[in-house]
Amino acid sequence: xxxxxxxxxxxxxxxxxxxxxxxxxxxxxxxxxxxxxxxxxxxxxxxxxxxxxxxxxxxxxxxxxxxxxxxxxxxxxxxxxxxxxxxxxxxxxxxxxxxxxxxxxxxxxxxxxxxxxxxxxxxxxxxxxxxxxxxxxxxxxxxxxxxxxxxxxxxxxxxxxxxxxxxxxxxxxxxxxxxxxxxxxxxxxxxxxxxxxxxxxxxxxxxxxxxxxxxxxxxxxxxxxxxxxxxxxxxxxxxxxxxxxxxxxxxxxxxxxxxxxxxxxxxxxxxxxxxxxxxxxxxxxxxxxxxxxxxxxxxxxxxxxxxxxxxxxxxxxxxxxxxxxxxxxxxxxxxxxxxxxxxxxxxxxxxxxxxxxxxxxxxxxxxxxxxxxxxxxxxxxxxxxxxxxxxxxxxxxxxxxxxxxxxxx
Numbered sequence: 486x487x488x489x490x491x492x493x494x495x496x497x498x499x500x501x502x503x504x505x506x507x508x509x510x511x512x513x514x515x516x517x518x519x520x521x522x523x524x525x526x527x528x529x530x531x532x533x534x535x536x537x538x539x540x541x542x543x544x545x546x547x548x549x550x551x552x553x554x555x556x557x558x559x560x561x562x563x564x565x566x567x568x569x570x571x572x573x574x575x576x577x578x579x580x581x582x583x584x585x586x587x588x589x590x591x592x593x594x595x596x597x598x599x600x601x602x603x604x605x606x607x608x609x610x611x612x613x614x615x616x617x618x619x620x621x622x623x624x625x626x627x628x629x630x631x632x633x634x635x636x637x638x639x640x641x642x643x644x645x646x647x648x649x650x651x652x653x654x655x656x657x658x659x660x661x662x663x664x665x666x667x668x669x670x671x672x673x674x675x676x677x678x679x680x681x682x683x684x685x686x687x688x689x690x691x692x693x694x695x696x697x698x699x700x701x702x703x704x705x706x707x708x709x710x711x712x713x714x715x716x717x718x719x720x721x722x723x724x725x726x727x728x729x730x731x732x733x734x735x736x737x738x739x740x741x742x743x744x745x746x747x748x749x750x751x752x753x754x755x756x757x758x759x760x761x762x763x764x765x766x767x768x769x770x771x772x773x774x775x776x777x778x779x780x781x782x783x784x785x786x787x788x789x790x791x792x793x794x795x796x797x798x799x800x801x802x803x804x805x806x807x808x809x810x811x812x813x814x815x816x817x818x819x820x821x822x823x824x825x826x827x828x829x830x831x832x833x834x835x836x837x838x839x840x841x842x843x844x845x846x847x848x849x850x851x852x853x854x855x856x857x858x859x860x861x862x863x864x865x866x867x868x869x870x871x872x873x874x875x876x877x878x879x880x881x882x883x884x885x886x887x888x889x890x891x892x893x894x
Contacts, residue, residue, distance in 0.1 A: 675704030714755035762845035768804035847883020
Protein backbone atom coordinates (compact mmCIF):
# COMPACT_ATOMS: atom_id res chain seq x y z
CA UNK A 486 0.00 0.00 0.00
CA UNK A 487 2.90 2.26 0.80
CA UNK A 488 4.31 1.58 -2.69
CA UNK A 489 0.99 2.46 -4.32
CA UNK A 490 0.75 5.74 -2.47
CA UNK A 491 4.31 6.59 -3.34
CA UNK A 492 3.65 5.81 -6.97
CA UNK A 493 0.54 7.96 -6.91
CA UNK A 494 2.46 10.81 -5.34
CA UNK A 495 5.15 10.49 -7.95
CA UNK A 496 2.63 10.59 -10.80
CA UNK A 497 0.87 13.55 -9.26
CA UNK A 498 4.13 15.40 -9.05
CA UNK A 499 4.88 14.69 -12.69
CA UNK A 500 1.47 16.07 -13.71
CA UNK A 501 1.88 19.19 -11.63
CA UNK A 502 5.46 19.84 -12.69
CA UNK A 503 5.31 18.90 -16.37
CA UNK A 504 1.80 18.61 -17.79
CA UNK A 505 0.09 21.63 -16.21
CA UNK A 506 2.77 24.15 -17.26
CA UNK A 507 2.65 22.66 -20.76
CA UNK A 508 -1.11 23.15 -21.00
CA UNK A 509 -0.78 26.72 -19.70
CA UNK A 510 1.88 27.46 -22.32
CA UNK A 511 -0.25 26.00 -25.11
CA UNK A 512 -3.26 28.04 -23.97
CA UNK A 513 -1.13 31.21 -23.83
CA UNK A 514 0.23 30.64 -27.35
CA UNK A 515 -3.29 30.03 -28.69
CA UNK A 516 -4.42 33.28 -27.11
CA UNK A 517 -1.47 35.01 -28.74
CA UNK A 518 -2.45 33.67 -32.16
CA UNK A 519 -6.05 34.89 -31.84
CA UNK A 520 -6.28 37.94 -34.15
CA UNK A 521 -7.62 41.25 -32.95
CA UNK A 522 -11.05 41.72 -34.53
CA UNK A 523 -12.11 44.68 -32.43
CA UNK A 524 -13.94 47.58 -34.13
CA UNK A 525 -10.81 49.69 -33.71
CA UNK A 526 -8.65 47.12 -35.53
CA UNK A 527 -11.23 46.72 -38.31
CA UNK A 528 -11.40 50.49 -38.78
CA UNK A 529 -7.60 50.69 -38.91
CA UNK A 530 -7.47 47.85 -41.44
CA UNK A 531 -10.03 49.68 -43.59
CA UNK A 532 -7.90 52.78 -44.15
CA UNK A 533 -6.58 51.25 -47.35
CA UNK A 534 -9.90 52.17 -48.94
CA UNK A 535 -8.60 55.75 -49.15
CA UNK A 536 -5.19 54.83 -50.64
CA UNK A 537 -4.33 54.50 -54.35
CA UNK A 538 -3.26 50.86 -53.95
CA UNK A 539 -4.94 47.80 -52.46
CA UNK A 540 -4.41 47.64 -48.67
CA UNK A 541 -1.58 45.53 -47.16
CA UNK A 542 -2.17 41.77 -46.97
CA UNK A 543 -2.20 41.88 -43.17
CA UNK A 544 -5.10 44.36 -43.15
CA UNK A 545 -7.01 42.40 -45.77
CA UNK A 546 -6.58 39.24 -43.70
CA UNK A 547 -8.15 40.98 -40.69
CA UNK A 548 -11.11 42.16 -42.78
CA UNK A 549 -11.53 38.76 -44.42
CA UNK A 550 -11.60 36.91 -41.09
CA UNK A 551 -13.92 39.42 -39.46
CA UNK A 552 -16.26 39.32 -42.46
CA UNK A 553 -16.31 35.50 -42.31
CA UNK A 554 -17.37 35.77 -38.68
CA UNK A 555 -20.32 37.94 -39.73
CA UNK A 556 -19.14 41.29 -38.40
CA UNK A 557 -21.16 43.84 -40.39
CA UNK A 558 -18.54 46.59 -40.12
CA UNK A 559 -15.92 44.36 -41.76
CA UNK A 560 -18.32 43.04 -44.38
CA UNK A 561 -19.20 46.56 -45.48
CA UNK A 562 -15.66 47.93 -45.48
CA UNK A 563 -14.21 44.91 -47.27
CA UNK A 564 -16.94 45.31 -49.91
CA UNK A 565 -15.96 48.96 -50.45
CA UNK A 566 -12.33 47.91 -50.97
CA UNK A 567 -13.31 45.11 -53.39
CA UNK A 568 -15.42 47.53 -55.43
CA UNK A 569 -12.31 49.62 -56.09
CA UNK A 570 -10.88 46.79 -58.21
CA UNK A 571 -11.80 46.05 -61.82
CA UNK A 572 -12.44 42.34 -61.31
CA UNK A 573 -16.17 41.64 -61.71
CA UNK A 574 -15.83 38.60 -59.45
CA UNK A 575 -14.76 40.95 -56.66
CA UNK A 576 -17.80 43.09 -57.37
CA UNK A 577 -20.14 40.12 -57.14
CA UNK A 578 -18.62 39.17 -53.81
CA UNK A 579 -18.82 42.77 -52.63
CA UNK A 580 -22.54 42.81 -53.38
CA UNK A 581 -23.02 39.68 -51.28
CA UNK A 582 -21.06 41.20 -48.41
CA UNK A 583 -23.11 44.41 -48.54
CA UNK A 584 -26.34 42.43 -48.46
CA UNK A 585 -25.11 40.54 -45.40
CA UNK A 586 -24.16 43.77 -43.62
CA UNK A 587 -27.43 45.47 -44.59
CA UNK A 588 -29.38 42.52 -43.20
CA UNK A 589 -27.83 43.40 -39.84
CA UNK A 590 -29.14 46.95 -40.15
CA UNK A 591 -25.88 48.74 -41.05
CA UNK A 592 -26.83 52.15 -42.47
CA UNK A 593 -23.71 52.47 -44.64
CA UNK A 594 -24.32 49.07 -46.25
CA UNK A 595 -27.88 50.06 -47.16
CA UNK A 596 -26.55 53.32 -48.61
CA UNK A 597 -23.91 51.49 -50.66
CA UNK A 598 -26.44 49.04 -52.09
CA UNK A 599 -28.74 51.92 -53.04
CA UNK A 600 -25.83 53.86 -54.56
CA UNK A 601 -25.01 50.92 -56.85
CA UNK A 602 -28.55 50.50 -58.16
CA UNK A 603 -28.66 52.14 -61.63
CA UNK A 604 -30.22 55.57 -61.79
CA UNK A 605 -31.98 55.77 -65.14
CA UNK A 606 -35.44 56.75 -66.26
CA UNK A 607 -36.19 53.17 -67.32
CA UNK A 608 -34.56 51.34 -64.39
CA UNK A 609 -36.54 48.25 -63.37
CA UNK A 610 -39.30 49.57 -61.07
CA UNK A 611 -38.58 46.80 -58.57
CA UNK A 612 -35.00 48.04 -58.26
CA UNK A 613 -36.17 51.64 -57.97
CA UNK A 614 -38.58 50.66 -55.20
CA UNK A 615 -35.81 48.87 -53.33
CA UNK A 616 -33.41 51.79 -53.78
CA UNK A 617 -35.93 54.25 -52.38
CA UNK A 618 -36.88 51.93 -49.53
CA UNK A 619 -33.25 51.46 -48.46
CA UNK A 620 -32.64 55.19 -48.46
CA UNK A 621 -35.89 56.02 -46.71
CA UNK A 622 -34.95 53.64 -43.90
CA UNK A 623 -31.62 55.44 -43.59
CA UNK A 624 -33.34 58.83 -43.62
CA UNK A 625 -35.48 57.60 -40.74
CA UNK A 626 -32.19 56.92 -38.96
CA UNK A 627 -31.11 60.56 -39.61
CA UNK A 628 -28.37 59.70 -42.10
CA UNK A 629 -27.66 62.97 -43.95
CA UNK A 630 -25.82 61.32 -46.83
CA UNK A 631 -28.86 59.20 -47.59
CA UNK A 632 -31.00 62.34 -47.53
CA UNK A 633 -28.92 63.90 -50.30
CA UNK A 634 -28.77 60.70 -52.34
CA UNK A 635 -32.51 60.08 -52.03
CA UNK A 636 -33.25 63.64 -53.15
CA UNK A 637 -31.16 62.98 -56.27
CA UNK A 638 -32.70 59.57 -56.94
CA UNK A 639 -36.17 61.11 -56.92
CA UNK A 640 -35.19 63.32 -59.85
CA UNK A 641 -37.10 61.57 -62.62
CA UNK A 642 -40.81 62.31 -62.91
CA UNK A 643 -41.72 58.63 -62.98
CA UNK A 644 -40.50 58.35 -59.36
CA UNK A 645 -43.74 60.04 -58.31
CA UNK A 646 -45.39 56.66 -57.90
CA UNK A 647 -43.08 55.88 -54.98
CA UNK A 648 -43.61 59.04 -52.87
CA UNK A 649 -46.58 61.30 -52.24
CA UNK A 650 -45.12 64.66 -53.32
CA UNK A 651 -41.84 64.07 -55.10
CA UNK A 652 -40.67 67.67 -55.47
CA UNK A 653 -41.63 68.65 -51.93
CA UNK A 654 -39.82 65.55 -50.66
CA UNK A 655 -36.69 66.44 -52.61
CA UNK A 656 -36.58 69.98 -51.26
CA UNK A 657 -37.19 68.85 -47.67
CA UNK A 658 -34.44 66.24 -47.89
CA UNK A 659 -31.89 68.73 -49.24
CA UNK A 660 -32.89 71.35 -46.69
CA UNK A 661 -32.29 68.88 -43.85
CA UNK A 662 -28.98 67.74 -45.32
CA UNK A 663 -27.83 71.35 -45.82
CA UNK A 664 -28.77 72.21 -42.24
CA UNK A 665 -25.75 70.16 -41.12
CA UNK A 666 -23.43 72.71 -42.80
CA UNK A 667 -21.94 70.24 -45.28
CA UNK A 668 -20.62 72.35 -48.24
CA UNK A 669 -21.75 69.87 -50.89
CA UNK A 670 -25.25 69.65 -49.51
CA UNK A 671 -25.46 73.43 -49.07
CA UNK A 672 -24.57 73.73 -52.76
CA UNK A 673 -27.16 71.12 -53.80
CA UNK A 674 -29.84 72.87 -51.76
CA UNK A 675 -29.02 76.23 -53.36
CA UNK A 676 -29.03 74.70 -56.83
CA UNK A 677 -32.43 73.11 -56.21
CA UNK A 678 -33.85 76.44 -55.06
CA UNK A 679 -32.54 78.20 -58.18
CA UNK A 680 -34.08 75.50 -60.38
CA UNK A 681 -37.43 76.02 -58.64
CA UNK A 682 -37.28 79.75 -59.42
CA UNK A 683 -36.41 79.08 -63.07
CA UNK A 684 -39.48 76.87 -63.36
CA UNK A 685 -41.71 79.76 -62.28
CA UNK A 686 -43.46 81.72 -65.06
CA UNK A 687 -41.34 84.69 -66.27
CA UNK A 688 -44.23 86.99 -65.37
CA UNK A 689 -44.06 85.91 -61.72
CA UNK A 690 -42.51 88.81 -59.80
CA UNK A 691 -43.95 87.85 -56.44
CA UNK A 692 -42.00 88.41 -53.23
CA UNK A 693 -41.76 84.63 -52.87
CA UNK A 694 -39.49 84.50 -55.91
CA UNK A 695 -37.01 86.91 -54.33
CA UNK A 696 -37.15 85.09 -51.00
CA UNK A 697 -36.22 81.80 -52.69
CA UNK A 698 -33.36 83.47 -54.55
CA UNK A 699 -32.06 84.98 -51.31
CA UNK A 700 -32.17 81.57 -49.64
CA UNK A 701 -30.23 80.13 -52.56
CA UNK A 702 -27.66 82.92 -52.28
CA UNK A 703 -27.23 82.20 -48.56
CA UNK A 704 -26.68 78.52 -49.29
CA UNK A 705 -24.11 79.25 -52.01
CA UNK A 706 -22.23 81.73 -49.83
CA UNK A 707 -22.04 79.25 -46.95
CA UNK A 708 -20.88 76.54 -49.35
CA UNK A 709 -18.21 78.72 -50.95
CA UNK A 710 -16.89 79.77 -47.54
CA UNK A 711 -15.97 76.12 -47.07
CA UNK A 712 -14.19 75.90 -50.42
CA UNK A 713 -16.84 74.68 -52.87
CA UNK A 714 -15.98 76.44 -56.19
CA UNK A 715 -19.24 75.53 -57.92
CA UNK A 716 -21.05 77.79 -55.46
CA UNK A 717 -19.11 80.84 -56.67
CA UNK A 718 -19.90 79.93 -60.27
CA UNK A 719 -23.60 79.71 -59.42
CA UNK A 720 -23.49 83.13 -57.75
CA UNK A 721 -21.89 84.49 -60.92
CA UNK A 722 -24.73 83.01 -62.99
CA UNK A 723 -27.34 84.51 -60.65
CA UNK A 724 -25.79 87.98 -60.97
CA UNK A 725 -25.61 87.68 -64.77
CA UNK A 726 -29.39 87.20 -64.97
CA UNK A 727 -31.75 90.14 -65.18
CA UNK A 728 -33.70 91.70 -62.33
CA UNK A 729 -31.27 90.71 -59.59
CA UNK A 730 -30.70 94.15 -58.13
CA UNK A 731 -31.83 93.04 -54.68
CA UNK A 732 -29.23 90.26 -54.68
CA UNK A 733 -26.37 92.51 -55.74
CA UNK A 734 -27.48 95.05 -53.11
CA UNK A 735 -27.28 92.33 -50.52
CA UNK A 736 -23.81 91.29 -51.66
CA UNK A 737 -22.64 94.91 -51.56
CA UNK A 738 -24.01 95.31 -48.03
CA UNK A 739 -21.87 92.34 -46.98
CA UNK A 740 -18.78 93.83 -48.64
CA UNK A 741 -18.73 91.11 -51.31
CA UNK A 742 -18.18 91.50 -55.09
CA UNK A 743 -21.21 92.32 -57.20
CA UNK A 744 -19.66 91.52 -60.59
CA UNK A 745 -20.44 88.18 -62.21
CA UNK A 746 -16.88 88.09 -63.62
CA UNK A 747 -15.33 88.51 -60.19
CA UNK A 748 -17.29 85.56 -58.85
CA UNK A 749 -16.39 83.54 -61.93
CA UNK A 750 -12.73 84.37 -61.38
CA UNK A 751 -13.00 83.30 -57.73
CA UNK A 752 -14.53 80.00 -58.83
CA UNK A 753 -11.62 79.43 -61.19
CA UNK A 754 -9.07 80.27 -58.51
CA UNK A 755 -10.80 77.76 -56.24
CA UNK A 756 -10.22 75.05 -58.83
CA UNK A 757 -13.22 75.03 -61.19
CA UNK A 758 -11.78 74.68 -64.70
CA UNK A 759 -15.10 75.55 -66.34
CA UNK A 760 -14.92 78.99 -64.70
CA UNK A 761 -11.57 79.77 -66.37
CA UNK A 762 -12.96 78.86 -69.77
CA UNK A 763 -16.20 80.75 -69.26
CA UNK A 764 -14.44 83.88 -67.99
CA UNK A 765 -12.27 84.01 -71.12
CA UNK A 766 -15.26 83.59 -73.40
CA UNK A 767 -17.29 86.28 -71.62
CA UNK A 768 -14.48 88.81 -72.07
CA UNK A 769 -13.10 87.83 -75.48
CA UNK A 770 -16.37 86.73 -77.05
CA UNK A 771 -17.29 83.63 -79.06
CA UNK A 772 -15.84 82.60 -82.40
CA UNK A 773 -18.06 80.35 -84.48
CA UNK A 774 -16.31 78.05 -87.00
CA UNK A 775 -18.54 79.15 -89.90
CA UNK A 776 -17.73 82.81 -89.22
CA UNK A 777 -13.98 82.08 -89.24
CA UNK A 778 -14.28 80.76 -92.76
CA UNK A 779 -16.73 83.31 -94.19
CA UNK A 780 -16.52 86.60 -92.31
CA UNK A 781 -13.98 89.19 -93.53
CA UNK A 782 -10.82 89.04 -91.42
CA UNK A 783 -11.10 92.66 -90.30
CA UNK A 784 -14.57 91.95 -88.92
CA UNK A 785 -13.30 88.97 -86.94
CA UNK A 786 -10.49 91.06 -85.48
CA UNK A 787 -12.80 94.00 -84.80
CA UNK A 788 -15.32 91.74 -83.09
CA UNK A 789 -12.72 90.44 -80.65
CA UNK A 790 -11.47 93.96 -79.95
CA UNK A 791 -15.01 95.27 -79.50
CA UNK A 792 -15.83 92.58 -76.93
CA UNK A 793 -12.54 93.04 -75.10
CA UNK A 794 -12.59 96.84 -75.05
CA UNK A 795 -15.71 96.81 -72.90
CA UNK A 796 -13.42 95.62 -70.10
CA UNK A 797 -10.39 97.32 -68.46
CA UNK A 798 -6.90 96.26 -69.64
CA UNK A 799 -6.18 94.13 -66.57
CA UNK A 800 -9.36 92.15 -67.16
CA UNK A 801 -8.48 91.61 -70.83
CA UNK A 802 -5.07 90.28 -69.82
CA UNK A 803 -6.71 88.07 -67.21
CA UNK A 804 -9.00 86.68 -69.91
CA UNK A 805 -6.02 85.86 -72.16
CA UNK A 806 -4.25 84.12 -69.27
CA UNK A 807 -7.36 82.12 -68.43
CA UNK A 808 -7.90 81.19 -72.08
CA UNK A 809 -4.40 79.70 -72.01
CA UNK A 810 -5.18 77.89 -68.76
CA UNK A 811 -8.41 76.59 -70.25
CA UNK A 812 -6.72 75.33 -73.43
CA UNK A 813 -3.82 73.63 -71.63
CA UNK A 814 -4.48 69.87 -71.44
CA UNK A 815 -5.40 68.96 -67.85
CA UNK A 816 -3.71 66.18 -65.91
CA UNK A 817 -6.71 64.01 -65.18
CA UNK A 818 -6.07 61.30 -62.58
CA UNK A 819 -7.59 57.86 -62.96
CA UNK A 820 -11.13 57.95 -61.61
CA UNK A 821 -12.01 55.76 -58.67
CA UNK A 822 -15.03 56.09 -56.41
CA UNK A 823 -14.00 58.11 -53.38
CA UNK A 824 -14.93 56.27 -50.23
CA UNK A 825 -15.55 58.30 -47.11
CA UNK A 826 -16.48 57.76 -43.49
CA UNK A 827 -14.75 57.28 -40.15
CA UNK A 828 -16.07 53.85 -39.12
CA UNK A 829 -18.26 52.00 -41.58
CA UNK A 830 -17.44 53.35 -45.03
CA UNK A 831 -19.68 54.90 -47.67
CA UNK A 832 -18.76 53.93 -51.22
CA UNK A 833 -18.99 57.48 -52.59
CA UNK A 834 -20.63 60.78 -51.78
CA UNK A 835 -23.35 62.27 -53.93
CA UNK A 836 -22.07 65.74 -54.73
CA UNK A 837 -24.20 66.61 -57.76
CA UNK A 838 -22.92 67.54 -61.19
CA UNK A 839 -20.24 69.89 -62.51
CA UNK A 840 -20.80 72.41 -65.32
CA UNK A 841 -19.76 70.80 -68.57
CA UNK A 842 -16.69 72.20 -70.32
CA UNK A 843 -17.69 70.62 -73.63
CA UNK A 844 -15.73 72.16 -76.52
CA UNK A 845 -14.51 75.09 -74.41
CA UNK A 846 -10.88 73.93 -74.34
CA UNK A 847 -10.72 73.60 -78.11
CA UNK A 848 -12.55 76.90 -78.56
CA UNK A 849 -10.02 78.61 -76.27
CA UNK A 850 -7.16 77.26 -78.40
CA UNK A 851 -8.84 78.54 -81.57
CA UNK A 852 -9.46 81.94 -79.97
CA UNK A 853 -5.79 82.22 -79.01
CA UNK A 854 -4.81 81.07 -82.49
CA UNK A 855 -6.94 83.71 -84.19
CA UNK A 856 -5.64 86.43 -81.86
CA UNK A 857 -2.05 85.45 -82.66
CA UNK A 858 -2.70 85.08 -86.41
CA UNK A 859 -4.36 88.49 -86.72
CA UNK A 860 -2.16 90.30 -84.20
CA UNK A 861 -5.22 91.51 -82.30
CA UNK A 862 -3.41 92.46 -79.08
CA UNK A 863 0.16 92.47 -80.33
CA UNK A 864 2.36 91.50 -83.29
CA UNK A 865 1.28 88.77 -85.69
CA UNK A 866 2.68 85.39 -84.58
CA UNK A 867 1.81 82.68 -87.10
CA UNK A 868 3.95 80.08 -85.38
CA UNK A 869 1.99 80.53 -82.16
CA UNK A 870 -1.26 80.53 -84.11
CA UNK A 871 -0.32 77.24 -85.79
CA UNK A 872 0.49 75.72 -82.40
CA UNK A 873 -2.95 76.58 -81.01
CA UNK A 874 -4.86 75.44 -84.10
CA UNK A 875 -2.93 72.16 -84.12
CA UNK A 876 -3.50 71.53 -80.39
CA UNK A 877 -7.22 72.24 -80.77
CA UNK A 878 -7.45 69.33 -83.23
CA UNK A 879 -4.83 66.97 -81.82
CA UNK A 880 -5.65 67.25 -78.11
CA UNK A 881 -9.19 68.61 -77.91
CA UNK A 882 -10.63 67.13 -81.11
CA UNK A 883 -11.96 70.54 -82.07
CA UNK A 884 -11.61 71.54 -85.74
CA UNK A 885 -13.10 75.03 -85.59
CA UNK A 886 -9.86 76.71 -86.70
CA UNK A 887 -8.83 74.28 -89.44
CA UNK A 888 -7.99 76.20 -92.62
CA UNK A 889 -7.99 79.64 -91.01
CA UNK A 890 -4.28 80.24 -91.63
CA UNK A 891 -4.78 79.42 -95.30
CA UNK A 892 -7.05 82.47 -95.53
CA UNK A 893 -4.11 84.69 -94.62
CA UNK A 894 -1.97 83.51 -97.56
